[in-house]
Structures are given as C-alpha cells and as structure tokens.
Amino acid sequence: MDSEDEQLLRGRVYGRDHEDPGPRPGQRYVELVGGPLDGLLLDITGRTPDDMGAGVALATELGRFGAGGRAIYAPRPGDRRRFDWAGDAP
Template sequence: MTQAPRVYGTEHDALATEPQPGHTYRELVGGPLDGQLIEVTGWTDEEITTGVHLIAPHTAYEPGGRSSYAPTFSRPDGPWVWEGDMP
C-alpha cells in the first residue's frame, strides 16, 4: 500500500497530513524535505514562481536551518527543486 505524501508543516501524527481536496500543492524534490508537499492554495503567481525558504529538521545549519525550494524554468507548474540550505 502506497502512503500519500505528507504536507509540509503538518505533524506526523496529525489527522490532516495528506493533501486535501480543493487545495493546490507542489511536490518538494531533493534535500531534507524530499517527497513532501507544500500547499500553495491562494498564493499569487509571483509567490509561486519565486519559491520558498522552509525550516527543515536536517540542514547544513543544524535543525531550524532553512532549505530553499523553487520551480524550474522548464516546468514552472511542476515540482519545486531543492536549491540548497541557508542559515
């Protein structure tokens, strides 16, 4: 049985850790958050094309560091790719 990807920002034991109907998500690829989804429901086009710096449990800067994820130019509506860690 395949488990649905976990949504970033939800706790492992929370009831709503899976994608919800009517919401828009991007998959995070690579880095410490690989395989998770980020919800972008209600985000502007500019926010979506810019990407995000997300707090991650395991980064080059210890727990609480941030990982940068952004869409690729070839697939702006596709998954967001890890760009590296930052403090």
C-alpha cells in the same frame, strides 16, 4: 536519514500535523524534489505565480544547518508542479 525515513515523508504535506499528514481536497500542492524535504508536498493554495516566482525558504531541522536552518526550493522551469532544492541556509 535512511530509506525508511524517506518513505514516511513521501506524500505528506510540509508543516502538517503527523496525525493528519496527507493532502486535502480542494487544495493546490507542489512536490518538493531533492534536499532534506524531498517527496513532501507544499500547500500553495491562494498563492499566485508571482508569489512563488523566487521560490521558498522552508524551516527544517533536516538540512545542513540543523535546528533553525532552512531548505531553499525554487520552481522547476517548465513544470510549476515541482520545486527543486536549491540549497540550505542558516
């Protein structure tokens, strides 16, 4: 991925349609930091801290395992507004 691709992803919400990519009012988001989904926002509306405690595995074709792979993100200690990349999984 080049810097132009990275700029296109910033501020977009993971899993949202490319024609309506931005955040919506009234929703809660965390920023994904590092890894293949760096800069994307993840909608956590309705999820409790316990739901998100261990992190998330998000489907992506951009990671080490390509199609069918997942990028693992975990809450940043002391900053629940950011999830840091922890690696890729098949």
